[in-house]
Amino acid sequence: MSSSKNLSVRQRWLLLGAIALILIGAGYWWYTQLEWEEKEVDLGYSKEAIQNDFLAAEIFLRKHGIQATTVKNLSLLDKHSWRNIQLGAQDTIVIVNGYKTLSEDRYDSLYEWVEGGGTLITSTQNPFVGTHTSEEDVLLSDFNIELAPEEKDEDDRDALERLADDLEEAVDGKSKPDDEEDSDDETTDSNDNRDETKESSANKTNSDSADKVEKTTDTTKSKNKKNKKKAEEEKPENYYRCSMAEPPVEITFAGEEKPLAFDFSNSRQFIYYDYAEPDEEQDSDTPEDETSSEQDENPATETPEEDGSFRESLEAAVASGESSDNENYQYRGKHENLLYFDIGDGSITITSDNHIWANHRIDCHDHAYGLWRLVNPEGRVWFLVNQDAPSLATIIWRNASYGVLAALLALVLWLWAKSLRFGPVLVIEQTGRRSLAEHIYASAMLLWRKQEHPQLLGLLRKEILDRLDDQHPNLAQATQDERALFLQELAGINAADIQKALYSIALRHPQDFAAAIAHLQTIRKQLHGSKL
Structure with missing residues (x-):
């Protein structure tokens, strides 16, 4: 009895040991065959980046030793200070959505500050105002700049009509090859009836060539599919964010061997009216090939330099009494995305879109480097984000003025109907049966x-x-x-x-x-x- 019990215990230990060895071996094999992969998961913007659209620009400038601050109003232009931080003479102000926000007094003080050594970077954008108002931007009018008209779509069809026409074109495109094949079959049948002997030999050669053509077409289709997949896989992360499909705008900066690239695809160009001589206009009438070559050598977006505003130069020319010379000068409009003006000891830069330095676009092309070139590294950079949107009543009146007038008229009629015209209305009270008392x-x-x-x-x-x-x-x-x-x-x-x-x-x-x-x-x- 004791020997049988000992054998059963030994068998149990052997079984447990075998199971343990199997598990250890399986774990070792799994560990050696396991391939570790590291993946980056985009968790989106942080809370600070969501609240501050120019946080990336601030961090970029601070890494290069330039202090940067974002203010979500334009009070700095009036008080020249913000939270006990004074506006320095060598500072840089970047106004975001600043179109039609500068009054005469604010612009005069800002212009004096620029003449003293300040740097101003503004844009022709403001989604809160737009081009529907009759007001003029004081700064743009002073530099003889206006927004380019909006491009209207020549196709006035509705979206459903366009979709229907596209489907019809697609169906017609598919049916045409089938008709051509049917016509080819008919011609081959007629040729077969004419000469049967030639058909047998020709069929052999045609079948061989058809097989080769089918094989080549299949290989080309497979290659094209593979190339498309590779192209989609090889697209960078910022392909759509930075509008890589469209060519960037190249702007020449002084001291740079190559022009800097900027993405202004989200904004309209502005028109800069230059005061040019007639000879220059004759040069502008050259053929397109010559103008394109000249623009490559001296791009139209090259930054002009002036000692003062355009209006002041005209006033000085008129005051000098050179009326005969002024008659020889005429305006010439240029479509630009970025212009640079030297004003006294400072400078003013006008762009069509200052949002190129926002968090989601500052890493595109040469945006960050262009910002570093435009700001003054000896002072602080202020990002002033305009948030002065019109009131709800203004927006409703602007977009639905007739509806508001109709609602007011209906209200007046309702009040007139409910008003007391000839005294109070006699109300007959319904009472119950009276008691005997x-x-x-x-x-x-x-x-x-x-x-x-x-x-x-x-x-x-x-x-x-x-x-x-x-x-x-x-x-x-x-x-x-x-x-x-x-x-x-x-x-x-x-x-x-x-x-x-x-x-x-x-x-x-x-x-x-x-x-x-x-x-x-x-x-x-x-x-x-x-x-x-």
Whole structure:
């Protein structure tokens, strides 16, 4: 018995050991065959980046030793300070959405600050204002700049009509090859009927060539699919964010070997009217090939340099009295995305879109490097984000003025219909059935108003005296005083009140009449009780 027990224990240990060895071997094999892969998961912008659209630009400038601050209003332009931080003479102001936000006083103080060494970077964008207002931007008009008109789509068809036309074109494109194949089959059939001997030999060669063509087409299709997949896989992360499909705008900067690339595809160009001589206009009438080559050498977006504003230069020219020379000068409009002006010791840069330095676009092309070239590294950079949007009432009136007028007219008509024109409206109250006491009270009041109330007293007095004579015959020959004394003992009422209630005629006051009725009712009840 002991040997059999020992064998069973040994078998159990061997089984457990074998299971442990199998598990260890499987774990080792899994660990050696396991391939570790590292993947980057985009968790989106941080809370700070969501609240500050120019946080990436601030971090970029701080890494290069330039202090940067974002302010979500334009109070710095009025006070020249923000949270006890003064606006320095060498600072840089980047106004975002600043189109049509500068008043005359604000622009004059800002212009003086620029002449003293400040740097201003503004744009022709403002989604809160747009081009619908008749106001003019003081800064742009001073530099003779205006927004280019919006490009209208020549195709006036609706989206559904366009989709239907595209589907028809696609169907026609598929049906045309089928028709061509049918025509080819018909021609081959006619040729077969003409010469059967040539057909047998030609069929062999045609079948071989057709097989080769099918193989080549299949290989080209497969190659094209593979190339498309590779192209989609090889697209960078910022391909759509930076509009890589469109060519960037190249702008020449002084001291740079190559022009810097910027993505202004999300904005419209502005028109800069240059005061040019007639010779320059004749040069602009050259063929397109020559103009394109000249633009490559000296791009139209190259930054012009001026000692003052365009308006001041014109005023100085007119004041000099050179009228004959001025007649030879004419305006010439240029479509630009970025212009640079030297103003005194400072500078003003005008762009068509300052959002190229936002968090989601600053890493595109040469945006970050272009910002570093435009700012003054000796001062602080201020990003002033305009958030002064029009009120809701202004937006509603701008977009639905006729609807607002119709609603106001309807309100006036409703108030007129509900108003009181000839006094209050008579309302007839619906009351229930009246009680018997109300009828009695109404009849009594009628008798009182007609001075017929003694009739009520007479009936009650007669009833009491008759009952008194029936119950007490010995009082039939009694006087009024004797009867009053008897009733006083019976009812507990003063004899004078009893005599007044039974025999008095001068009851002119309502209180006296009510008191007499009450006394008579009491006496009647007592006489009725004594009879029982």
